[in-house]
Amino acid sequence: MRNDGTLDRRAVAAALLRDPGDLLVVTGLGAPSYDAAAAGDRALNFYLWGAMGGAAMVGLGLALAQPMRRVLVLTGDGEMLMGMGSLATIAAAGARNLSIAVLDNARFGETGSQHSHTGLTTDLAAVAGACGWPSVEVARDMDEVEAFRLRLRQEMLFAVIRISPTELPRHLPPRDGAYLKDRFRRSLGIADTNLQL
Secondary structure, X not given: OOOOOOEOHHHHHHHHOOOOOOOEEEEOOOHHHHHHHHHHOOOOEEXXXXXXXXXXXXXXXXXXXXXXXXXXXXXXXXXXXXXOHHHHHHHHHOOOOEEEEEEEOOXXXXXXXXXXXXXXXXOHHHHHHHHOOOEEEEEOOHHHHHHHHHHOOOOOEEEEEEEOOOOOOOOXXXXXXXXXXXXXXXXXXOOOOOXXX
């Protein structure tokens, strides 16, 4: 198996996140967070800075806690490989308001761009389908990405998007975890529950 991705990841993220409305966006470690911030930093973006492998499960928790809201997890192939068991859990939970878009460059971009398993033997779309996801797609061109933009807001979709491994300048969103948590909670109308000791 060979990943033949040629799409510019920043253009993909910008297309997927165009006119986000009240979409809740959880981003995985590294490039997905940079690209979501480049598309427009907003209070409804929750960037995961040090939780590699956890984006999908954070998305599931959010989808279950906010069943009337749409949740999109934007992550990379390395993180999705690390959290692959989450695909089974999410499918079993049947969280219809949750979608995942995987920016797949077949690389571990944050640790030196070593080849990931998606460029060797692992087909994440096939894994998601075998786990019971109702809709699984792979995109290799921007027309397909544009088609996914609305579907990611309407159905439980697992989309693998083949992107180029080309490194881009980092566009760093806020990195303070407490600030991001509080900003996100406020945007959801959840009162601060921190106790003063």
